[in-house]
Amino acid sequence: MNNGKNSKMQMKGDKKEIDQDKGSKGKSISRRVLLGGAATAAVVLLKSSYGQVVQKAITQAELKISDPTKVQGPPPGVLGTRSKFETLVKKPSDTSSRTPLQDLFGTITPSDLHYERHHAGVPVIDPHSYSLTLHGMVKKPLVFSLADLKRFPSVTRIFFVECSGNYRGGKEEMTPQEICGLTSQSEWTGVMLSTLFREVGVKTTASWFLAEGSDAAVMSRSIPVSKGWEDAMIAYAQNGEAIRPEQGYPARLLLPGWEGNTSVKWLRRIELSDQPFMTREETAKYTEGVKDGKVRQFSFVMDARSIITYPAYPQQLQKGWMEIRGIAWSGRGKIYKVEVSTDGGKTWNDARLQDPVLDKAHTAFRYLWEWKGGAAELMSRAIDETGYMQPTMKQLIDARGKDMGGYHLNPVTSWLIERDGRVLFKAELTS
Amino acid sequence: MNKLWIVCSYLIVWSCNSNSDSLHVIVTAEGKTIKIDSTNWPSSFQLGRPASPEEIKKIDIDVRPDGTGLPAGEGSAIAGKAIYLSKCVACHGTDTTSPEAKLLGPVLISTKPGKNKTIGNYWPYATTLFDYVRRAMPYNEPGSLTNEEVYQLTAFLLQANKVIGEKEVMNAKTLPMVVMPAQNRFIPDDRKGGPEVR
Numbered sequence: 161m162n163n164g165k166n167s168k169m170q171m172k173g174d175k176k177e178i179d180q181d182k183g184s185k186g187k188s189i190s191r192r193v194l195l196g197g198a199a200t201a202a203v204v205l206l207k208s209s210y211g212q213v214v215q216k217a218i219t220q221a222e223l224k225i226s227d228p229t230k231v232q233g234p235p236p237g238v239l240g241t242r243s244k245f246e247t248l249v250k251k252p253s254d255t256s257s258r259t260p261l262q263d264l265f266g267t268i269t270p271s272d273l274h275y276e277r278h279h280a281g282v283p284v285i286d287p288h289s290y291s292l293t294l295h296g297m298v299k300k301p302l303v304f305s306l307a308d309l310k311r312f313p314s315v316t317r318i319f320f321v322e323c324s325g326n327y328r329g330g331k332e333e334m335t336p337q338e339i340c341g342l343t344s345q346s347e348w349t350g351v352m353l354s355t356l357f358r359e360v361g362v363k364t365t366a367s368w369f370l371a372e373g374s375d376a377a378v379m380s381r382s383i384p385v386s387k388g389w390e391d392a393m394i395a396y397a398q399n400g401e402a403i404r405p406e407q408g409y410p411a412r413l414l415l416p417g418w419e420g421n422t423s424v425k426w427l428r429r430i431e432l433s434d435q436p437f438m439t440r441e442e443t444a445k446y447t448e449g450v451k452d453g454k455v456r457q458f459s460f461v462m463d464a465r466s467i468i469t470y471p472a473y474p475q476q477l478q479k480g481w482m483e484i485r486g487i488a489w490s491g492r493g494k495i496y497k498v499e500v501s502t503d504g505g506k507t508w509n510d511a512r513l514q515d516p517v518l519d520k521a522h523t524a525f526r527y528l529w530e531w532k533g534g535a536a537e538l539m540s541r542a543i544d545e546t547g548y549m550q551p552t553m554k555q556l557i558d559a560r561g562k563d564m565g566g567y568h569l570n571p572v573t574s575w576l577i578e579r580d581g582r583v584l585f586k587a588e589l590t591s
Numbered sequence: 592m593n594k595l596w597i598v599c600s601y602l603i604v605w606s607c608n609s610n611s612d613s614l615h616v617i618v619t620a621e622g623k624t625i626k627i628d629s630t631n632w633p634s635s636f637q638l639g640r641p642a643s644p645e646e647i648k649k650i651d652i653d654v655r656p657d658g659t660g661l662p663a664g665e666g667s668a669i670a671g672k673a674i675y676l677s678k679c680v681a682c683h684g685t686d687t688t689s690p691e692a693k694l695l696g697p698v699l700i701s702t703k704p705g706k707n708k709t710i711g712n713y714w715p716y717a718t719t720l721f722d723y724v725r726r727a728m729p730y731n732e733p734g735s736l737t738n739e740e741v742y743q744l745t746a747f748l749l750q751a752n753k754v755i756g757e758k759e760v761m762n763a764k765t766l767p768m769v770v771m772p773a774q775n776r777f778i779p780d781d782r783k784g785g786p787e788v789r
Contacts, residue, residue, distance in 0.1 A: 280733065295647050303646070304638035311638055354627050357616060359636060367620035370653055376733045378726040380653065386619040429650055434620075438656050438716045438722040444697075444708060448775070455713075455773070459780040489695070492784045546784030559788045 248273055253335050255279075256323065257406075258341025260275070262469045266538035267487060267514075267522040269344035271399050277323045277342060279441075280376035283426055286409040287402075292394070296369070297431035299361030306410050309396060311358075317393070317416070319520045320345045320489050322462050324446060327569035329553075332576075332584040336469045339573060339585065343489070344462040345522040346407075348414055350395035355386045356430075362388075366432040370439075371413045374428035376484040381422045382436035383415065387460075391416050394427065404421045417491030417520035418460040419568075421446050449563040462491030464550050465570035466498055466525065466542035477531055477581040484511075484527040491520055497543040498525040504537035504574065508590035511540065537586065553588040592617045654722040658767030661721065664738040665728045665762035668755075670745025674740055686751060696730065711752030715777045717769035720745045743765075 242248070250257040250273055257276040261267055269275075276282075287306050295301035322343035328334065335341075362385065369388060372380040383392070393414045396403060403409045408425030415422050423440055436442070436458070445459045466488035471477055488498045494517050499508040511525035525540070539551040553571035556564065574586035606727040613630035654660040682696035694697075710720065725741045727733050736744070746761040755761075755769060782789040 236761050267770070280730070282729065289613070293642050293647065293650060293709070295642055295651070301642040301708075302645060303642045304639040308638040312636060352627075353615075353623075358627070358641065364618070365620060372650075372653070376727070377650070378734070380726070384619075384621070386621055386623050386625070389617050389619060389625045429651065431651065435655060435657070437653050437722075438651070438719050440719055440727075443715050443719050443777075444710075444713060450778070455715075455776045456780055457715075457777045459782065461780075461782065461784075463782065463784075544784070547786050548784050549786065551788040555788045579689075586625055 167286050175476060176247065192263045192311050199587075202550070215433065234553060239367055239538065240314075247378065250275070250342060252276075257341060258337045258349070259344045261341055261343075261467065261487070262470070262472050263337075267330075267345050267524050268399065269346060271346065271401070271407070272405055274344040274346065275323065275342045277325075277420060278375060278377075278406075278425065279379050279571040282405050283404070285374060285377045285410060285426055290410050290428075292411060292427055292430070294356060294430045294432070294563065296430075297366035297434065298432050300359075302360050302372045304356070306396065309351050309394060309411060312355050314349055315352050315393060318347045318518055319399040319414075319416040320522045321414070321420050321423060322489075322491075324421065324462065324477075324567045325461070327566065327571070327589045329585075331587050333473055334585040334587065335474065336472050340465075340467055340590045342420070343522070345489075346394040346398045347400070348393060349544075350393045350414070351393055353392035353413070353430075354390075355393065357385075357388055362432055365434055368433050368436045370431040370437045371422070371424040371427060372431075373408075373424045373428040375414075375425040375426050379441065380437065380439045381424055381441055382433075382439060382458075383422060385432065387415055387418070415460070417462060417493075419446065419462060422460060427474075446567060448567040449561065451561040452562075459568055462489075463568065463570050464488070464490035464492065464495070464544040464548050465541035466540040466550060467573050468500070468538055468540050468575055471538070471577070471583045472575055473583050473585050475583050477583060479531055479533050479581075481528065481530045484529050484538060484540075485542050486511075486525055487522045488525055488540070488542035489520070489522045490542065490546075490548070492548065493545040493565040494519050495523040496540055496545045496547075498523075499541050499543070500525075500527040500529075500538050501539045501541075502529055505539055508541070512520060531577065538575040538577065539572055541572045594680050652722075652726055654725075655719045656716045656718050656767065658718065659761055661683035661718070661763035661766060662738045663763065664742050665760050665765075666739055666742030666744070666746045667749035667760050668743075668747040668757055671745070671750075674736075674744050675747050675751075678732075679744070682730060699748060709752065710773060711747055711754060713773050715774040717745070717766055717771055718747060719756070720748055721766060 166391060177543050184515045244403050247262050248257060255277065259273050261277045290306045292304045292309065320343055326342035328339055328342050366385050369385055370380055370382055372378060394411055395414045396411045397406060398407055403412060411427055412425040413427050441588055442458065447455050448459060450456050466486055468484055468486040470485040484500055488495045495513065498511040498513060501508045509527060511527040514524035517523050534539045550572055556569060558572055571588060576584045576586050578584065613628060615627040615629045617625045618629065619625065635782055637680050682694055683699045684692060684694050686700045688698060698707040699710055701707055701711055703712065719739055725736065747767065749755045750757055751771060754771060
């Protein structure tokens with residue numbers, strides 16, 4: 161709701177509506193209050209971007225304004241709003257919430273649509289009592305307040321974060337959000353961990369550090385010290401403002417290109433050591449079966465991947481020219497090339513990459529295509545600067561065996577275009 | 592010509608000096624050389640305050656595979672079973688729980704290989720049990736168990752998974768000695784970029 165005169169008028173109107181409700185039905189809480197406090201004139205059914213039918217309240221004001229050139233709009237406000245006609249939402253499960261990749265443009269994820277994955281809910285942390293302690297194999301163990309962290313030389317960098325369990329398959333009616341919505345990208349600002357390492361005097365014999373959060377799981381991971389010196393960041397800002405609570409407010413660790421779980425949120429403690437700590441998250445979880453009954457551990461880097469986000473389920477195609485769009489990324493460096501196939505992988509064409517192509521960052525790609533009405537199969541595959549090419553699911557199974565589990569799956573994903581214009585996910589099972 | 596030479600040499604020496612001042616060179620434990628640009632940085636920013644041993648002790652709750660961090664106290668499986676049945680079973684089931692059962696938490700007790708990754712068939716270190724249970728469990732009351740209770744639960748979970756016997760007592764000395772059945776399955780990440788799919 162906006163501030164100023166208009167909002168007062170609106171509130172008066174609301175109150176009147178509620179009073180009327182109370183009088184006529186004798187209830188203390190009206191349906192209109194439950195629908196968000198706006199004066200509801202009608203409830204309509206809308207199809208959301210991921211194909212679900214949702215109820216949406218239309219206010220009297222919205223119904224009346226049919227010609228925006230004939231009525232004054234609201235005055236300047238204290239906070240911006242999303243258009244009432246946009247219905248962007250994350251898709252939550254019990255343990256995570258997914259970014260609506262198919263509804264986004266460019267490569268920066270709006271902060272309130274950044275994916276969530278946490279192990280014991282989102283903690284409430286007062287920034288004034290927040291502290292980060294660095295201790296263990298250091299010359300000077302120190303406690304930093306949030307204000308201390310903000311006074312150090314700062315760095316701003318754009319890169320992606322991705323959960324290593326970011327693949328779902330198994331049915332045709334799946335959106336990009338459902339398939340791999342556990343990745344998002346932000347512009348992060350903070351202090352380099354190397355700056356803090358220099359300040360506390362990390363001993364040369366230290367080889368691992370524990371990063372520990374102050375959530376109810378006191379979530380912790382062991383990280384090689386070299387990553388701390390190379391490009392680890394303690395971030396306190398995201399897309400120009402303080403980090404959102406869901407992303408680790410007031411400060412978190414960020415390890416560019418590495419599996420999201422290692423970028424410990426709500427960071428309270430870093431302990432330098434000469435051995436890994438073997439926490440639950442790096443032993444019982446976030447480890448994956450490979451051949452001969454072996455289990456791969458400390459699989460930090462996210463391998464190169466891409467997905468076509470348009471066209472995608474549940475869109476209905478019209479004949480003619482369109483731009484096939486998507487994002488590609490690699491935890492090992494820059495995207496070198498993205499190839500697109502419209503014939504199920506028989507032929508491949510170079511997609512255009514949007515400049516600037518950044519290190520360990522979502523990179524937008526585009527390929528112009530004319531759909532003439534027949535059946536087609538759209539695929540994309542990313543190639544990173546190390547020469548790694550995004551594999552097919554079959555290549556992954558061949559390399560890791562049938563018991564590879566659900567971590568670090570980055571298969572080429574296909575969209576089947578039906579003759580009637582429906583777009584369906586070519587659902588590949590992991591085994 | 593001679594003069595020019597002298598000026599040039601001076602410039603070279605000066606630029607070398609300036610480089611060594613502004614680059615903080617780190618050789619990591621793995622032998623990696625990392626250069627950090629710290630041009631115009633003081634040797635310390637004088638930010639933060641010293642962490643006292645007492646305040647570190649309060650939050651330093653981790654337990655490592657060699658037993659570092661384990662507190663005093665001990666526990667046996669019999670006492671642990673009683674706690675498990677009152678505080679854990681609702682989410683984690685028992686050894687008779689069907690593998691298909693929908694539980695709030697992962698199944699913890701099984702010695703058979705199968706779809707469920709359990710303590711008996713998957714967890715590589717016994718110390719992880721103590722560390723995790725103490726920091727994060729029970730889910731509805733994290734951090735509420737005493738060190739004795741955590742030792743008791745650890746002993747029960749190891750015994751129920753047939754890793755230790757019923758009479759064995761778990762404490763700071765015995766717990767790090769427990770060898771987990773699946774430990775030899777674990778290998779470090781072997782992916783390294785480039786054309787090979789791993």
